[in-house]
Amino acid sequence: MLSLETFELTKAFGGNLVLDKTTVSFQHGKVNALIGPNGSGKTTFFNCVTGLIRPDSGRISYAGADITRRSPHAIARAGLGRTFQLCRVFPRMTALDNVLAATRPRGANLLRGARGRAEIDRARGWLTKLGIEHLMQTEARNLSWGQQKLLELAGVLMSEPETVLLDEPAGGVNPALLDRIGGLVRDLNAEGRTFVIVEHNMDLVMSISDHIVVFDRGRPIAEGPPSLIRTDERVLGAYLGA
């Protein structure tokens, strides 16, 4: 089954060629990981895929449809949700409103009250799953870094993406929280959601992913299951530094 694919995706910032004819695909229904050294273009790849940055050339397709020139909200509505490396929440909204803001009302529904019972129940469900339900009425800017990361994830999940792109979910997060995030990814994957996870924490990557893609200077240099990647010589040379 088709999932997220790119064909010769290229992006340069000035003279800095960050994505160099990147052709890569991720597997539908799987937990994919995207790893690589700092500055290898992982975040830029996410930014291109989600429409926040226009690639210079190349194509991006999702579920068989070309999404290269679509706007970010259209890409989100096509089923791709994402978090940010430097986690982004709406700082002056409560945690509850942060999650409610991820619903996508249409037509006359736009004028209905933002805090409908059904929505609140669903939002509370996600906040509970992430263990921050008690902070529902707290403004996001008053949450700790880790809590904000959980909140961001709750918001993304509220929008019910088919595929979730996570940019360093473990960054700055304590080990207990890490287990919770890892477990959640596994659970959601079991329900059919696809993941693409950029992550430097190799324990997490190796334990939760089915398929790993390794970037080096904007190009995939290896891909395969964790068992294979762990011993791949190019990966060891470029990244794992062993």
Next chain:
Amino acid sequence: MPSVSERSTKIAATVALTAFAAVALAFPELAPNPYILSVGIVVLNYAVLSTSWNFVGGFTGYISLGHGALAGLGAYGTGLLITKGGLPSFVALGVGAVLVAVVAIPIGYAALRVRGASFVIVSIALVLVTLLVFQSWASFTGGSRGLNVPRPFPGMLRPEHHRVFFYLFLALLALAALVWWLIDRSRFGLGLKAIREDEDKAETLGTPTFAYKLVVFVVSAFFTGLAGGLYALWFGDLDPIFQFSILTGSYMVLMALLGGVRNLFGPLVGALIVGSALEYFKVEFGNTPLHLVATGVLLALVVLFMPDGVLPALGALLRRLSPTTDTSIREVTAAELAATGGDRQHAESRNL
């Protein structure tokens, strides 16, 4: 379950609103002379303008200095529809405002593509362009000789005329505030606030931010146009230099910021303060640039000491003064926290 302090804030707001409504309704009777009544009208006009501006500024955080042009278009549109189009006054007012809303579509389409300082500059350009057009197209607009707008109630004496327009402006303010409130509590409103907080983030969650901004800009333009048109009917004499002035937009911004852009009544409070102060300066010191200096100082003070405006500052003060149980987060037990769903903590955290 709202906390004690939230409830007391709500009560205070209701009391203040009721008091304002009572005073406003009685004002034409209380005003000692027609001049004071006309000041009341000017302040109400400012309140409508500033509330209209706040549809864009408050919800999306886009600071427009160009709304003066939209008010001017409303005023001239209404005036020209009466004088050249032969429409009855209040029909012209409505059609004029709709026309302003229609014109706002291409304007918004172009201007809302840029953010931050660039948007401010584009909005200023709007004022300059409209001023030039209306000054130089004299055969149609009357140019700098001005445009005379016939009174809607020809036989009416001056004090009575003021009275009627005071209530018309009050009704328009109520209507604009009602629509702002409806948007504020709606899903559409939540989307707009998400844009204010982080536009790219809102996009990646699936919110069509550009369409949202454009719609609310057009709504804002419609009410701004109505305010301009009603002013034209009341004042009866339009001059491009005053109608298409960068000052009008600046006042709207100042009033909304002063009162508090996140609050329904922020612009009204700001208009009451700034509007009265402007009139006072005019009477006391005549036509000096002194009021401009005072406005500048006021703006600086607001930005420095009350970045959220008067109303939130008052709210915080009220919470601190009110004898509530939720004095410190550390005194709240875990069980209590669970029982209130974190409301106490919320109220407390906003105090920090």
